[in-house]
Amino acid sequence: MKHCKRGVNLFLMLVVIISLFFLSSCSGGFGNPKSGEARTIDYHTGSQGLVLRFLPGSPPPSLYKGDYLSVVVEYSNKGAYKIQGGQLYISGYDPAYTFFSPSYYTSLTAEGKSEFNPLGDLSNTHEFYVNAVSLPPGVDVYSPKFLVTACYKYKTEAYKDVCIDPDPWGIAPKEKICTVHDVAFGTQGAPVAVTSVEEVSSKDRVQFKVHVSNVGGGTVIDNVAPITQCNTRLKRSDIDKVSIIAKFSNNFLTCEPATIPLINGNGISVCTYSGRIADEAFLTVLNIELYYGYRTSIQGSTSIYDIPGG
């Protein structure tokens, strides 16, 4: 009887502990007054655009002459802007001995982050393949390197509340709804980011000094330069340039330069609006858009051996 009672107590204790585990994993409850609030997810975060990676085992570390060579690249758009009409290339090998099928390049499209793809994990793959790898006569082993390059057009959208004050140094004692101050930005879900804005506001003019930076680790390409054959035909004058458009309250600012040159990955543009804006200070959203092309790449290699006895 005593043993039976002890067994039941142990069982009850176990049930309580397991229940506690389950209960602690719950978040909120049915009819929770806070469940009526809308959950918003900002996709404009992060410093990546298109991310490339080789699938594990691709390319293989080694293979024999005559073997099938497969180079499979997985790409996913970790930024907030949809990529369309991008190009994916493979290069770095000797075209006299290696012939990729169906071609050494392909077009690419990649959805950016969205409510259906909040982390940008939606990925695609492309396979560059060689039906039978060859070796030149008399060569025992050849280790070609493969460079897979992606080039695509991209856009950065940055928004921040700013204070427009037509009389920032006024001595009249009046309460202002906001004060003019510099603004720091986080990342915007793109490889080129607006990092900060310095504001100067006056009666008939407001000026924003916009700082931009290449934070994605790749190469920025001028928006007007073609991205086709970007692995061979790019010129020095085509890279490290970003086009900017800025506005607030549907007032477009004049940005100088409109195409920002980047030096060591950083650049500045001064965007100005001239004209009477308002009589009182007010809060509004500064909307900055950056347009550019971007190039990112990954490298891999394999070793091709002659067949023993062949």
Added chain:
Amino acid sequence: MKNTKIIITILFAALLLASCTPWGSPNKYVSIFTGTKALTLGFLKGLPPDEIYAPEANEVMPFQVGVEIQNQGSKDIEGGYLVLAVEQNFMKIMGWGSQYDITPIGASGERIAFSLDGKSDINPYGQKELYTVDITPLSIGDQRVQHTANLVVTACYDYITEMSRDVCIDTDIYNVNPTEKTCQANDISVSGGQGAPVEVTLVEVKMLPGQGYVIPQFIIHVKNSGGGQVLESSKISDACSSLPLTYDDINVIDVDEVRFSRFSTRGGQIECTPDKIKLKNEEGKTRCQLRPGALSSSDIITYTTPLYVKLSYGYSHTISKQVLMKNILAD
């Protein structure tokens, strides 16, 4: 206790399995194109003996000479020559162990032809052959107590050195274009030989700029590391004969072929100067470069490709042994 033993056994088995590598993995590739030996020669132990007795006149007291040759290089030898020379007044060659085409060389030598396969995937040591020759000593006269006679064996053959290494063809040496590169055009240091007595030791790689094109240039350094004598390849018969050799016949290596990508010396796109390397102090070099305009720098980006070099030459080795001839009458 029993469970502990089972766990330990499973762990041990897991460790053993983790050390296994896949069957036929190409990572275990071992090249036969290594080393600086080609043909090796050696007398068999005791053949010839260190001491023999010189007979009286008209007496015959033969002894044997055993020579073992082995092709430890990576190329087959065909049409090589083996010469045995004895001191004319003190020894006489009676005959070879098997039926060979024998060519008399000078007054006291004989030559045969031989062929030997080199190292391969199915024979990693190279083919070996043994030759035996019967020799009879001649009388050294009544006045002498003893005489030291020389036996000399010389082998002469054609050989080939083949080398291939990946080289970077940089089509944008000054980084004018913002294209990414997969390699750097660095010199190639080669060590360990290529399975031949003449080895390529260094390839200096230079990319010379042109108008819209690049000129790859390779300075190929070679060295005779086999311990023998390099010959003009057409002179191996003369080298194993009584005919004299001139200065131009020795230390000469033909640059048979230099090739990378779709360009080669045989195709006329690559030119080597000189195309016959003259060795000095066992070393020499040649400069090979692509014809200007053949490789565009605007359409082709930097890539890695094998550079193939083939050298051909003659080679000779000599071994000798001294045999002490004791006067049988002196004892």
